[in-house]
Amino acid sequence: MTDESIQRRTFLATIIGGACALFGVALGFCGLQFLLHPLRSGKQSRKKQRIASLDGVSSDIPLRVVVQADRWDAYVHHPPGPIGTVWLTRDDSDLSDPSVRCFQAACPHLGCGIDYAADRKAFLCPCHVSEFSTDGSRRLGPSPRGMDELPVTITPPDKDGKRWIEIEYAEFMTGVALKKQA
Ligand code: FES
DSSP: OOHHHHHHHHHHHHHHHHHHHHHHHHHHHHHHHHHHHHHHHHHHTTSEEEEEEGGGOOSSSOEEEEEEEEEEETTEEEEEEEEEEEEEEEEOSSTTSOEEEEEESBOTTTOOBOEEETTTTEEEETTTTEEEOTTSOEEESSOSSSOOEEOEEEOOOOTTSOOEEEEEOOOOOOHHHHHHHO
C-alpha cells in the first residue's frame, strides 16, 4: 500500500468519523427535546393568552370568559379546548387609561365555580355561600381568602385600533388542599 493511499484512507476515516459524531449529537439533542417535552409544555400553559377585546368588557358588569388553550397529556397533543374560567372586571375611573383585573373563577374554598350576582354587585360561590366583592376580596363564607387574581396586560392598539386583554392563566390550591399540605 502506497503512502498516498494510506493518507487517503486516513482522510476518509476522519471525515466519516466526524459525520457519525455529528449525527450522534443531533440524534441525542432530538431525543432530549422529546423527553423534556412534558416539562416544557407545563411552562407553555403559563404563556400570555389573548382572551377578550378591551371593548368587550364593560365597567358595569364583570365578564365571564372560558379560557381555551392547547393541552398536552404527557406526549399527546389535544386541540385547543377549555382549560378554566375567569372573571374580568373593568375600572373606567381614569377614562384615558382604563384598567382591567382578572380573577380565577374557581373558589379558593373547594374549587366550585364562582358566579356573579348583579343584584348584590358581588361574586357568589353557590356551594357553601362564600361572597366576594368586585375587587375580589372576601366578604363572607368559608373561603380562606379572596378570589385568586391573575396578571393582566392590555395591548397597545392593533392596526384596527383594537386593544386586547392578555392574561397568564394559572390555577391555585384550594384552602383544603393547603391545609392537607401543612
Ligand atoms: S367551594 Fe366555594 S364556598 Fe365552598
